Amino acid sequence: EAGVAQSPRYKIIEKRQSVAFWCNPISGHATLYWYQQILGQGPKLLIQFQNNGVVDDSQLPKDRFSAERLKGVDSTLKIQPAKLEDSAVYLCASSTLRSREGVNEQFFGPGTRLTVL
């Protein structure tokens, strides 16, 4: 079974530029998550999709960040314009809608490391 795919793996941009990250979840996983992991901190949830609908985007800085999952499969996270403090690893994860235990394990991709200069 293929895992969660993310691209690019690394990106370096200058502040005020825009950038986009792509995520393809595990086949059949209805729920998709984007996390931001700043150096020295744990991952922080930015946005959660269930199929193509947003479940939770309470911690997404909506003035500069946007995300979409138009067909309920792959997803794109965009930052426009980028700031220095956006330097982080952006992790994508996916999970099934339901599990036998009632707790759906999240499977993580390798992440995209963003450096804003």
Next chain:
Amino acid sequence: AQSVTQLDSQVPVFEEAPVELRCNYSSSVSVYLFWYVQYPNQGLQLLLKYLSGSTLVKGINGFEAEFNKSQTSFHLRKPSVHISDTAEYFCAVRKGGGNKLTFGTGTQLKVEL
């Protein structure tokens, strides 16, 4: 809201020695608890989880954790570490009935020869 505290940012240990990585959580409701491992330049991998039942949970790679409700702790242990265990370890909590994971700041485990 729930939160997770990992007091040790780094834990150096010699190979074949035992190790304990500490995790404390705070929540006013029932929670599920998780430990994830992150190897360099990789995503997070689930080590083990506590949902209910036995308070001693066994995971992959010889790791285990014990849920202690009175001390609100979920410490991770391994009786004998290997060089390949060098990685960052994250404790996470999830509110019962919800999907959102709240992570601690992580503990870097460095196993030395």
